[in-house]
Amino acid sequence: MKTALTIAGSDCSGGAGIQADIKTMMANGVFAMSAVTALTAQNTTGVAGILEVTAGFLKEQLDCIFNDIRPDAVKIGMVSSGELIRAIAEKLKEYHAVHIVVDPVMVATSGAKLISDDAIDILKEELLGIADILTPNILEAEVLAEMPIRTEEDMIKAAEKIGRYYHCAVLLKGGHQLNDANDLLYREATYRWFYGKRISNPNTHGTGCTLSSAIASNLAKGFPMDISVERAKSYISGALGAMLDLGAGSGPMDHAFAITGEYVKEAEKYR
Numbered sequence: 001m002k003t004a005l006t007i008a009g010s011d012c013s014g015g016a017g018i019q020a021d022i023k024t025m026m027a028n029g030v031f032a033m034s035a036v037t038a039l040t041a042q043n044t045t046g047v048a049g050i051l052e053v054t055a056g057f058l059k060e061q062l063d064c065i066f067n068d069i070r071p072d073a074v075k076i077g078m079v080s081s082g083e084l085i086r087a088i089a090e091k092l093k094e095y096h097a098v099h100i101v102v103d104p105v106m107v108a109t110s111g112a113k114l115i116s117d118d119a120i121d122i123l124k125e126e127l128l129g130i131a132d133i134l135t136p137n138i139l140e141a142e143v144l145a146e147m148p149i150r151t152e153e154d155m156i157k158a159a160e161k162i163g164r165y166y167h168c169a170v171l172l173k174g175g176h177q178l179n180d181a182n183d184l185l186y187r188e189a190t191y192r193w194f195y196g197k198r199i200s201n202p203n204t205h206g207t208g209c210t211l212s213s214a215i216a217s218n219l220a221k222g223f224p225m226d227i228s229v230e231r232a233k234s235y236i237s238g239a240l241g242a243m244l245d246l247g248a249g250s251g252p253m254d255h256a257f258a259i260t261g262e263y264v265k266e267a268e269k270y271r
């Protein structure tokens with residue numbers, strides 16, 4: 001079985017962060033592992049508090065993981081401080097980690113800031129350069145490309161600028177912010193649009209976490225980058241389209257839409 005690791009923050013309400021990542025990896029058929037960067041107290045209406053782990057303890061988690069079950073892909077989500085970003089960069093280089101997907105999480109769907117301003121500079125200097133693919137949304141891409149993004153032409157310019165600078169692939173998510181649900185993959189001086197119909201579902205808590213984990217899962221399984229993105233896009237559309245409706249705010253998606261009920265058939269064998 002292929003394995004994937006998420007390095008991210010815990011979302012106690014289960015829709016985003018580590019919880020969304022593990023559900024996604026499991027639904028995409030890989031063994032999921034997690035290194036927690038912070039605990040968040042949040043729900044569908046907002047983030048009430050953040051408690052970071054120490055850099056030393058994050059390194060200890062990464063040592064335990066890499067010295068035992070090597071991940072075939074790594075997804076990095078919320079990392080709120082510069083010290084934690086440095087710890088991750090150091091360990092991923094030390095262990096020659098492969099298939100690194102960085103979701104440069106800055107602001108939650110609910111509007112809460114999930115990274116400090118000085119940490120954004122450290123993210124740019126230390127982490128983005130070791131990624132195989134970055135998955136910014138429009139707001140995050142504006143920060144990374146240092147330009148406003150208002151049109152699909154701007155998306156192309158920004159993705160190219162980020163990809164050339166950090167020598168990696170870039171999936172710029174148009175998502176709910178700019179167009180239907182069309183995302184742009186820039187890679188090796190070419191770009192490709194991944195078109196998606198906008199699903200009329202206000203419950204989009206954790207969409208970014210889910211998409212990046214689905215890409216990591218497919219890379220872990222050995223699919224090439226563009227196929228991994230295509231498969232991840234199908235997965236997120238299915239999870240959103242399942243129209244789960246929980247919580248008072250922007251609720252979570254149904255990560256298990258493709259597997260629910262399958263085990264019933266399997267269980268017949270053991271009766």
Ligand SMILES: Nc1ncnc2c1ncn2[C@@H]1O[C@H](COP(=O)(O)OP(=O)(O)O)[C@@H](O)[C@H]1O
Pocket residue numbers: 109136137138173174175176177180181182183196197198199200201204206207208209211233236237240
């Ligand atoms: N209403 C929607 N219908 C269909 N796809 C969506 C919708 N909202 C977001 N997506 C897709 O979900 C993925 C995550 O994008 P986005 O929500 O922009 O990320 P983030 O959580 O980082 O802001 C993208 O593939 C995007 O196109």
Ligand SMILES: Cc1ncc(COP(=O)(O)O)c(N)n1
Pocket residue numbers: 008009010011016017018040077078105107108109110114204205206207208209210
């Ligand atoms: C711990 C954690 N990590 C990330 C997000 C961003 O979620 P979204 O994918 O909705 O932007 C979040 N709300 N909480």
